[in-house]
Amino acid sequence: MIHTTIRPTVSPQTITKVTRLFNGTIEDILNELLQNSRRAGASWIGIVHETNDLGTSIMVSDNGSGVADPAQMLALGDSGWGADIAEAEDPAGMGVFSLAGKETTITSRSADFDKGWTASIPEDGWTGEQDIAVRAIDVEIGTTIRFFMPGLTAQCAARIVKEVCKFYPIPVIANGCEVPREDFLAKAVHVARWNGSWIGVFEGHEYHSEPTVNFHGLLLKRKLAGVSETLGGKHYHAQLDIGATPDLALVLPARKEFVQNDGLTALLAAARRTIFEAIAAKETHRLSYDDWKAACDLGVEMAEAEAVLPVWHPRAAEHDQLKVDYTEIPCGENAIRVEEFEPAIGQALGRALRDDMCRHRLVESHAEYSGYAWYDRLHQLGNVRFYIEKGEARHIVAENGSFPSLGEHIVADRVELRYCIYHQLTEYEKEHCREADVAFSVNEDGWYSGVEQIRIAFVPNDTLVPEVLAELIEDVCFCASDDSEADSWETQHEHFMRDARELAAEVLLGEEEAIASRIRDTVGGILWVLPKDRSVTITINPAKEIAVTFSQAGE
Structure with a gap:
């Protein structure tokens, strides 16, 4: 028969598989029982754990509202909570089934009755295939659940109780002592209320092993939002302390991750906005232009990033080995930002400008700041070329190579540096010329091929000595291989510098001095x-x- 309408149902066989709903870990069980106690309005929870050779017996008691109907407590999917709890937290009526497969005794009394009830459930009594006896008992209002965890040591039980209760909102007394509790957002630099919950902003990167969400003591590891400042600035990430936010739903039954819904989308946007609000409260910031614009689009008002850039130093082939101190300077109208050049051009440029009046005005370009008004107003240095003269021969060395190619090292009659200072907004451009004493050309893959790939054109003078040239060759060419079959960095560097010193001596002083350099090494x-x-x-x-x-x- 073909039905004209259908609707979802729960198969009666579902209850027979209840032991597979939870992992059955002590953490899962305590988390679920503590959540039930909180929903029941308990003002305190008591936990007693006693260990023997077989494992640990655990008893969880509370002074909450109790359970009137024992049948409802064991009805899978029927939480029995009132409308307020149902709307705020979406309880699933599955928590007590975290005990499925374990011998358990439940005792409870509702305020509506003079007597309470107790029921003992055997290990195989959770699947609905046998009756569970219930008897009346004189007991205080509240609920007590006792169960046994085979193989659980006393030390492990104490540690897990401490972890589960760390961010729980209600006092817990374990074996006579109150368990220390903490505010989940205590270390936040900024906290904002959002839809009944609280978003905290923390400095530093979040780690995969650390929780970012607290659901009344139940912790989740879910990245919410992170923002990094540039130029050595700080990183910020968001954490969430959930209160009464019904739009946020957790995947059942274990509640270890969020349901992908509109509530989660709104949370992620709010977390990012809250981070921007925290940054806006600072005196200065170093957000990229794109992040700053995103903050403005979200309605977070803040000034542009601090007008500071690093002092320019020529790039070395191996960035980590740059042999200069990192320094930043304020960028006024006189600052000139320098394009990022390959080491062969940058090192020769840096040497040629070492005594130039403009040298102290040069700052690093920082593409992430493109768009800021102060950054776009800066003049730029680019279009760097070296004109080399040797008799009738002429060569030009620039970013895209040497024309004609430097086939060998050249003792030049003259090396002239030419570069442009320009301004994109005003279309200003002016060429500058300066005498230089060295230029480099490196063939393709030269970084990984040793000193054989470098060609040097130089004008002899007292300041360009073999030691100086060897260091320049290192900065232009040396980049250690991280191949698993390669020698250590120290060994690669030692061999390279030996070759660099020999080449510098040969180029500047001749073949004999190169041999002498090798012998000395x-x-x-x-x-x-x-x-x-x-x-x-x-x-x-x-x-x-x-x-x-x-x-x-x-x-």
């Missing part, structure tokens, strides 16, 4: 074996025979 590696009070003379004849003689120091 080689001998330098074994200085530790030489006597401290002796001089050593090493002689190598054309037959490559090596003679080593010792003498007293000073002879």
Whole structure:
């Protein structure tokens, strides 16, 4: 037969699978029982746990409203809570079934009755296939549930009780002592009320192992929102302390994650806005322009990011090894931001401008600030080229290569630096020229191929000595390989610097000095074996025979 209408139903066989609804962990059980006690209006909860060789017996008691009908307490999906609780928290009527599969005794009395009731449920009594005896009993108003956890040690039980009660809103007395409780948002730098709950803003990154949501003591690990400032600024993330916010629903039965609904979407937007509100309350900030614009679009008013940028230093091939102090300066009208150049161009530019009057005005470009009025007003330095003259030959070295190619190292008659200072908003542009003493060209993949790929054009002078040139070669070329088969960073760097010193000596002083540099590096590696009070003379004849003689120091 084909029905004309249908509706969802719950199969009677569902109750037979109830033992699979929860993991059956002590954390799950205590969380569910504590939530039931809170909903029942309890002002205190008592937990007693006693351990023997087989495990731990746990008794949870409260002074809440109690349960009038024992049958309703064991009715899967029928919470029995009043309209206020049902609207605020969406109880599922499944909490007590976290005990499914465990021998349990439940005792309760409602304020509406002079007597209470008690029922003992065996391990196999949760599937609805047998009757559970209920008898009347004289007992105080409230509910007590006793169950046994096989294999649970006393130490583990005490630790878990402490963790479960840490952010619980009601006092809990465990084995005679009140369990310490904390405010979930105590360490927040900013707290805002939202739809009956509270959003807290914290400094730092959230960790996957740490909870971000507190549902009356039940903790969830769900990323809500995070915002990072730029240029070494702080990171902020949001956490949520849930109160009475019915639009937020948790996935049943364990309530370990949110249901994807409009309430969650609104929460995520509110969390991000709250972070912006916290940042707006500071004197200054370092938000990217896009984040600042997003904050403004959300109605959060704040000034533009602090007009500060790092002092410009030429980029090195290996960023982590930049050998300069990080310094920031305020960016007034005279500041000039520098494009990010490849190391071969940037290092030569930095050397050529080391004594220039404009050097102290140069700051790093920071693309994340593009859009801020103060940032867009800054002049820029770009279009850097080196013009090299050697007799009749002419070469130009720029960001896109060398034209014509530097086929070999060149002792140049002249190296001229040319660059432009321009302003995009006003279309201002002016070319500047300055004498330079060195330029570099690196072939493709040169960073990973050693010093063989670099070509140097230079004008001899007293300041460009082998030590200086070797450091420039390092900054232009050296980038250690992180391949699993590669040597350590220290070994790669040692080998590279040996080659760099040899190349610098050969380029500046000639082949013999390059050989001498290699010999000095080689001998330098074994200085530790030489006597401290002796001089050593090493002689190598054309037959490559090596003679080593010792003498007293000073002879």
